[in-house]
Amino acid sequence: MPKSDSDQPYHHGSLKEAALAAVVARLRKGEEELPTVRELAAEIGVSHRALYRYFADKDALKQAVAAEGFALLAGRIPVGVDLTALSVIDGFLRFAFDEPSLYRLMFSLRSTALLAEPVPGPQVRRVIALATQAFDDGAGEEAVRNRVFSAWGLAHGLFDLWRAGALRAASPDLAYDFIRARILESGLVD
Amino acid sequence: MPKSDSDQPYHHGSLKEAALAAVVARLRKGEEELPTVRELAAEIGVSHRALYRYFADKDALKQAVAAEGFALLAGRIPVGVDLTALSVIDGFLRFAFDEPSLYRLMFSLRSTALLAEPVPGPQVRRVIALATQAFDDGAGEEAVRNRVFSAWGLAHGLFDLWRAGALRAASPDLAYDFIRARILESGLVD
């Protein structure tokens, strides 16, 4: 017999997706950290242990959220004729400033995870592939890789210094402009 | 009457210093994270609550450790005639690779802490002052500041990408060489 009229069915149906979406939404709303497993479960309407059917432990949840983040980042990078070194940089930087908490989470992972070993996850590989393509000016493979990492490092580093408070910019917009100016002036992207 | 022959006196004498030194030592030995308050207290030989006489909460302890880190970093930067843009970069990079856990902790702080607001802590200011002096080539104040942050951002960013696993270097030494090469090739430091 069906349990008395409860709006929620016993099986959620898409717990994993709902969990990831809920975490991303929270980070978007300004939360700096992952919610507790219990908070997250409560928001979705399940017992906290239910989440462990889909994530081995909390770190696995974090990894999955980070993977979502890289997928969202890839979505910010234009394709086709609009794929240029500058548009990659702009998409990357705008994503970082739009979703600072998510961005931080994505790059806070230890090695042995997503970005590395034995090969980066597909979401990360897509971002790297797009960037490599955009920066490919016909010079050798190594020269292109060097420029990609220099530009990536500069953007990532300046953003992180801002996040840590070292840039001491009056507003996020000014920080964005400052960082973009430094990248343009570096000559890494025309 | 004195408590029966216990080697440890009731008062430690320099708990704060001992605590900071113990944490730094642990990070140096490869621990990635801060120890728990209890572990730390046990190592020093006091009850865990004793530490709260010196640190408001665990975050305050973290901040203090980070401040120690910046002081150690400043110690890696040469003074006098050896203070050049390149020597600053080398000191900075070597510190990061020598003490990756401590380095990460130093830059993992939120804003409103040490690096920012209302003004960076003295340990951080010293590092910035040395870098600014080393990069001062007589061009305007703003141009110097721009170059300092570009170089800092590039070094910090590439190091963090390596730490996250994105560089996929075969060894720390190769990563170090790669990063140094990118910085030299940037033209930010001669």
Added chain:
DNA sequence: GCTCAAATGTATCCATTGGATACATTTAGG
């Protein structure tokens, strides 16, 4: 349609951890 095993979710328990409060022990200044 039925039945039963696999999938999914719940209830309950546990150890660890950061932190609070009350009390004990020293130390030092008048």
Added chain:
DNA sequence: CCTAAATGTATCCAATGGATACATTTGAGC
């Protein structure tokens, strides 16, 4: 000396990630 402030301890608490056992659904094969 004596006592107040400083320093450290004992003990308690709530939150949290995680484990184990059990309940509910679902669906594949007969």
